[in-house]
Amino acid sequence: MSNPGPDRGPASARRPEAAPGEQGPVRRLRRAERREQILDAATRAFARAGYTATGLDEVAAEAGLTRAMLYRHFESKADLYRAVLDRACTRLAEATGTDDFDEDSIPALLRAAAADPDGFKLLFRYAAREPEFRDLIDSITTASREIAHRNLATRIAAGPWLDWAANLIPTLTIEAVIAWLDAGRPDPGQAADRISQAVHGVMAAARPAPS
Amino acid sequence: MSNPGPDRGPASARRPEAAPGEQGPVRRLRRAERREQILDAATRAFARAGYTATGLDEVAAEAGLTRAMLYRHFESKADLYRAVLDRACTRLAEATGTDDFDEDSIPALLRAAAADPDGFKLLFRYAAREPEFRDLIDSITTASREIAHRNLATRIAAGPWLDWAANLIPTLTIEAVIAWLDAGRPDPGQAADRISQAVHGVMAAARPAPS
DNA sequence: CCACTTGTAGAACTCGAAGTATACAAGTAG
DNA sequence: CTACTTGTATACTTCGAGTTCTACAAGTGG
Structure with a gap:
């Protein structure tokens, strides 16, 4: 026992809320x-x-x-790590609609990444590779793949190339956003258009027989 | 002392070479x-x-x-891990020319990935994120970025979007190859064309003003 | 046969990092 | 003032995993 966790046991109903802006240069936080x-x-x-x-x-x-x-x-x-990932996931899910892909999805992703770049990178560059914590982000990645698969299925015949594109497009989108962060976040509007165009390039590459 | 490492000290000049195929169902290996x-x-x-x-x-x-x-x-x-990564890096460098990017680069990358898929994934999905071992693959990734940068510079004006594309294109290429492995390695010839087309899609997306 | 190597099996040592405990200082609410 | 919480500082314990050691079995070449 002796749980030092989030909710202290007794007599913790203190400080229900403080008047906003009551403290100037304080050291102690609630x-x-x-x-x-x-x-x-x-x-x-x-x-x-x-x-x-x-x-x-x-x-x-x-x-x-x-x-x-x-x-x-x-x-x-x-x-602690789970809490970090949880918060990052929640913010991401709130910033972007989890349900489907429309023309606002990429701008929303850019907004989310700009609002919490460390959380964004942590999720996709590390958590996705850590077996013990992969589950937290797996719901997002599998959902992205399914959405991509569904949207592509109207334009590409079922088969390995459909699977290939459905796996690649979410990854490309994420990596394009991270590259945008690393490039200094130039012009979010343009960024959305360019990333969208790149995605369409991959879609075109996945169409039936290119020869 | 008492180093159990690769080269045993004395009297190890044994078994200079064995006649090829001399052993049938043997357990002990040289x-x-x-x-x-x-x-x-x-x-x-x-x-x-x-x-x-x-x-x-x-x-x-x-x-x-x-x-x-x-x-x-x-x-x-x-x-041991360094030896694993070293071997994978060497194989990769031998299979693909390290120097420049031409129309055989992507087929060569596909051949290398197919020949050693575990090593390929290990290098790019894990080693690239492990601070202690990143150096082994950093030479490859920075070289790729520089080559991409150089090739793109003839078609895209210097600026953040050039940097963006130069970072994104090597990553896209690698991820496209891994997605190809995961999709069951269909038709390597088509794969090369499709990946090349996807890369050109990103290049087009990086050109001056899309609006 | 002999010297040497490859191999098994398992205990023991080491060490860093997670996790625990205790004592004390200082701000805050009632 | 008093009770409580946030905070520091540091020493201690625990534990997993890398690393080492010893003893023994069996194949191999000279």
């Missing part, structure tokens, strides 16, 4: 704020090298706290 | 053969989950050996 700040720092730290290669000391240093404080907010390293 | 067999097994094992997530027990089991034997061929887990 529980929820501190938790968010830790998640921000952990996202940054983990985005540099992934789960196993990042020690809790690095996370604590990034947050400007001691390791002990992390354990007052999260039960374990894995718990 | 040093170089066993080493290759271990590298094969390690490539398979590491390709499933990467360096840290794969234990030496799994590698040994994949090779059908005990952990102790691994240490008679490699000094450490890191040494």
Whole structure:
């Protein structure tokens, strides 16, 4: 027992809410704020090298706290990491409609990536490769593939090339967004058009017999 | 001391070479053969989950050996992993010309990926993200980017979109090859044409102002 | 036969990083 | 003031996995 986790047991109904902007240059944060700040720092730290290669000391240093404080907010390293990925997934799902693909999907993806670039990269560059945590992002990737498959099926005959394109297009889209982040995020409007055009290029390449 | 590494000290000039095909159903292999067999097994094992997530027990089991034997061929887990990556890099460099990009580059890449799919995936899906080992593949990725940059510079004005395309095109190519492997490797000739077409689609998307 | 190598089996050692514990300092609400 | 929470600092324990060691079995070439 002796669970130091998120919800402290007794007598924790304190500070229901504070008057907004009550504190000037304060050092101490209320529980929820501190938790968010830790998640921000952990996202940054983990985005540099992934789960196993990042020690809790690095996370604590990034947050400007001691390791002990992390354990007052999260039960374990894995718990913290899941919380980081969960938040990133949730933000992504809120920013982009999860359901289908339309002409606003790519702009929405660009907005989401720009709003939380570390979380975005962490999800697709690391979490997608970590067996223990892949499940968190698998719902997104498999959904993307299914949507792509469905949309392509109207234009491409069933077969290996349809599967090929349905796998490749979501990956291309994500990588194009990351490359856009790395290029300094030029002109989001143009970026959406260019990425869309690139996707259409792959779709064209997947059509029946090119010879 | 007591180095169990690759070159055993004294009196190891044994078995200079054996007559080819001398052994029928033998269990014991000569040093170089066993080493290759271990590298094969390690490539398979590491390709499933990467360096840290794969234990030496799994590698040994994949090779059908005990952990102790691994240490008679490699000094450490890191040494073994580097040897695996080295071999995969070398094969890749031999199969594809390292120098420039021509119309045989994509077929060559497909041949290389088909010849050693586990090594190929291991390099690009895992090693590229592992800080400790990134250096082994960095020469390849930076070279690809430079070649792409150089080739695109004749058709696209310098600026963020040139950088964007130069980063994206090598990634797209690699991912397209992996998607081709995952789709069951249909028709390599068509695959090369389709991938080439997809690359041209991204190039078109990177040209000046699309509006 | 003998020297040497390949191989098994398994215990023991090591070490870094996760996780736990305790003591103390300081802000905040009632 | 008092109770409680947030915070620091540091020492300690635990544990998994890499690494080492020893003992023994069996094939191989000279």
